[in-house]
Amino acid sequence: MKISAAYRLRDLSVAIVDDHALVLEGFKSLLNKHGVNDVVTFSKAAELMDILPAHGFDIYIVDIGMPDVNGFVLIDAIRERYADARIIVNTIHEEIWLIRRMLDRGVNAILYKTTDFSRVIEAIVTVLNGERYFCPEYRKTLKRLDIGNDIPSLREIEVLRDIARGYTSKEIASHLFVSENTVESHRKSLFSKLKARNIADLVMKAVAMGYIMPSDYTDE
Structure with a gap:
């Protein structure tokens, strides 16, 4: 795949955010081999957020599962400072609701951590050419x-x-600062969308489809 004439890999600046040292080193080594020398790694999302006001990057490769700052908060911070930032999410998460959140935020590319490492170059070239990469x-x-x-x-x-x-609907309404009628409307919509017969069936199907996880409602 050819890169747009407006960009050259060796001229890029790339920020990589991940809490696993092996992932950071692996990406940095791969990028260096392809001529990208300006690669800065961050083991904490807050470290990148601290320098955003003074320093931007051409490409951001971020893990949304960072332990210190929610990955979506990080994405929002990048977008707030640099509206046209090219953001590549590298994640283990395949839950539908999380994917929807990524798409809603307009991330430029999504890579799973099970994907071949080398595909990050393909993703970078694709987003630099103005396209999205999955x-x-x-x-x-x-x-x-x-x-x-x-x-x-x-x-x-x-x-x-x-x-x-x-x-209860009353408790949910209080928690979400909406009316009980609004909660009841959402309930009916959920039962319809998931084709659930009762609450137990609704929760079971929601977990099976990846909309929620057991840890969302248990002490695990």
Whole structure:
């Protein structure tokens, strides 16, 4: 794949955010081999956020599962400072609701950590050419999203989590600062979208489809 004439790999600056040293070193080594010398690694998301006001990068490769700062908070911080930032998410997460959040934030590329390391170069070239890049493994997951309005909204996911925790509509309304009628509307929508017969069936299907995880409503 050829890169746009407006860019050359050796001229790029790349920020990599991941809490695993092997991942950071692996990406940096790969990029160096392809002529990218300006590579800065961060083991904490907060470290990158601290320098954003004074220093931007051509490419950001971020893990949304950082322990210190939520990855979506980091993405929002980058976008707030640099609206046209090219952001590549490198993640282990394949849950549908998380993927939806990535897409809603307009990330430029998504790589799974199970994907061949070398695909990061392919992703970089693709986004520099003004296109979005999804690794082959992600495309398989993407097909599960191609179900139109049957995907719960982000607000419905929040309601879903509280339902799974055993909260009443009144408690959910208080928690989310909405009316009980709004919560009841979300409940009906969730039962319809997931084709659930009762709350137990709703929660079971939500977990199976990746909308919520057991840890969202248990002490595990």
